[in-house]
Amino acid sequence: MTSSAASSSADTSNQSKNASPLHASSLQNDPRISEAKRLIAEAVQEHAASLDNVAAANPELSESYQAITQDYIRARGGPPLWPYFASGLGNGPYVELADGSVKLDFIGGIGVHGCGHSHPAMVEASIDAAIEDTVMQGNLQQNVPSVQMLSRLLALASESGAPLEHGLLSTSGAMANENALKLAFHHAQPANRIIAFDNAFAGRSIALAALTDRPSYRDGIPLAIQVDYLPFLDPHNPERSTRWAVNELKQLLARYPKKHAAFWAEPIAGEGGYYPGSHDFFAALCGPLREAGIPIIFDEIQSFSRTSRPFAFQHYGLDSFADIVTVGKITQVCATLYRKEFHPTSPILSQTFTGSTSAIRTGLATLDLLEANGCFGAEGTNVARHQYFAGQLEKLAAKHAGLIRGPWGEGMMIGFTPGDGSLDQAKMLMGILYDLGLLGFLCGASPVRVRFLPPPVITSTAHIDAAVDLLDQGLAQLKAKLG
Ligand SMILES: Cc1ncc(COP(=O)(O)O)c(C=O)c1O
Incomplete structure (x- = not known):
């Protein structure tokens, strides 16, 4: 480095040091970082064009x-x-x-790629993550964006009235669903059954293999939880299929009183075949579930960000029924959001890793863009x-x-x-x-x-x-x- 270049870079770094009481903020705002980002963005765009x-x-x-x-x-x-x-x-x-x-x-x-490939905002968020000291964040090492992400998801989930006040991040949709089931079982103990839909897909852990309605996905795996299945909405026969599902539900509730810890549902059946739900269908089921005191879990791991609202339960006007909600995929980092009644009274939830710093930052940038681009x-x-x-x-x-x-x-x-x-x-x-x-x-x-x-x-x-x-x-x- 020439002496003039050295002194000019020292000047800029002193200037940026003075701009913020935090060394990390002065690093993020350092003009050299901005210039590096500009050059990287230019190069990515040029090579991808x-x-x-x-x-x-x-x-x-x-x-x-x-x-x-x-x-x-x-x-x-x-x-x-x-x-x-x-x-x-x-x-x-x-x-x-x-x-x-x-x-x-x-x-x-x-x-997963909500903004497509090599989007400039994803590249920038990844650079911001790269200059943070922590590759993976976790229960004992939360950087500030981790808190921002959780608060942001809770704000979005409750924006039209769903009383979802708490949550935690995790690294996969399966872990988010595991945490949801843990909260439900913990809350409803000693209930040991879950209600789900035919063709449900919840993820690949042992408990979720039991919940997922694909026998080949649990071949040789012991059944970790008891699951009862209901038929999903048939768009060709909405009224008849709703009546059928409600009847089946009522029979289950009568057969296993106080045994169900939760009703778990994808508002839009994803792996099951892209069957949309509807307000009337879910409301007809959620009424008897509420009367029986059975918590409702909406799995939005695939459906988040894809309808007229951030969450599909909002799209279907089901806010008042959302007790526990899971999200993942497009958000990069996954999360379990829940009403305060479900806050555990024993240490049942903890993870060394709750999400990578780049997942959290790119997830936040994706949430910004979903709103800014009028999705x-x-x-x-x-x-x-x-x-x-x-x-x-x-x-x-x-x-x-x-x-x-x-x-x-x-x-x-x-x-x-x-x-x-x-x-x-x-x-x-x-x-x-x-x-x-x-x-x-x-x-x-x-x-x-x-x-x-x-x-x-x-x-x-x-x-x-x-x-x-x-x-x-x-x-x-x-x-x-x-x-
Ligand atoms: C509805 C739903 N729930 C849960 C999962 C599991 O998420 P992951 O693969 O991140 O564990 C998926 C994944 O496809 C999903 O579609």
């Missing part, structure tokens, strides 16, 4: 990609769900893979984009008769039933789409659907048009394959 369309793999990278795939297979003991190994760079909904291909990512790691509201982009996408899918259904039915879902959770609804045909179409450059994933069991979780913050109608165009080509290929 051409990733604005799907592209085929680069043959020169084929060998190295195969080596990555083989390393994965060796390490994991089997092939990946799909051959996705990303390079670490993207642009909006487009992501570059390590084989040089570019995909239109409408699944985002199952709902919410009856006329917000989540609702508008859903209507647009649904309309385009209906046109495709008319063009490719018998090959696509739906659409299903709500807001920025959208899916359709391909072909005959079998796993084979859904997988076949998913593979065709993957090769064409469109990333969507399966959900549901009978029928199996293809779903999309487009990034709410940045998805435009042009991106949806690009997806629909690829889907159009994919359906033509499916038709040719099926003969």
Whole structure:
């Protein structure tokens, strides 16, 4: 460093030192950090700029990609769900893979990339995190953004009246749900049963494997909790299916009095097949649950941020029923939010890690952008984009008769039933789409659907048009394959 450069950097660092009583704030506000951020943002944008369309793999990278795939297979003991190994760079909904291909990512790691790929605000938040001293925050090491994140989620969750006053962060949706169940069992002891819906998916811990309605996901695993299942809302027969579910619930309550610690529900069935809920359906169930004193848990790990409101329970006007709510995925760091009656009286909740500093900071930035970019509201982009996408899918259904039915879902959770609804045909179409450059994933069991979780913050109608165009080509290929 030249002497003049050295003295000028000393000047700027002295100036910034004087600006705040905290050394950490003066570091964050140091002009050198701002300049470094500016340069990084410029470089990321420049290198990502051409990733604005799907592209085929680069043959020169084929060998190295195969080596990555083989390393994965060796390490994991089997092939990946799909051959996705990303390079670490993207642009909006487009992501570059390590084989040089570019995909239109409408699944985002199952709902995680709310702002798409390499968004400048995510890069900036990650730099802010990198200059914090703590990689992972936890019960004994909370930095300030951790408190901000929890307060922010509680404020959003209670903004239309849900009395959710406390919470804690965690590193996965499964852990957030485990903590929710612990709070419910602790509160309702000695109750030992949970009520859930057919086709529920709650995560991969031992207790959640019992709750999740997929026997193969708990093969060989002892049943940790007792679960009773109710049928979900059938959109083709809303009144009859609601009556049926309420009758089943009443029978359960009579069969096991005081034995249920909670009713656990995804307001929109996610892994179960993108079945939307409704106010009337949930209100009809929540009435008898309230009378029986059974707490209501809404799992918003997939649905948060995708409807007209931050939480789908708000979208359906169910605020007064929300006793415990879990959130994750798009928020990067996960959380369990609860009414104060559920605050545990014994030390049942604690974690060395509650979230990484970059997850917390990027999560906060995502919450800012969801609001700033007008995702919410009856006329917000989540609702508008859903209507647009649904309309385009209906046109495709008319063009490719018998090959696509739906659409299903709500807001920025959208899916359709391909072909005959079998796993084979859904997988076949998913593979065709993957090769064409469109990333969507399966959900549901009978029928199996293809779903999309487009990034709410940045998805435009042009991106949806690009997806629909690829889907159009994919359906033509499916038709040719099926003969
Ligand atoms: C509704 C729901 N709950 C819980 C989970 C589990 O979250 P995680 O995979 O972060 O543990 C998921 C994940 O897909 C989910 O969709």
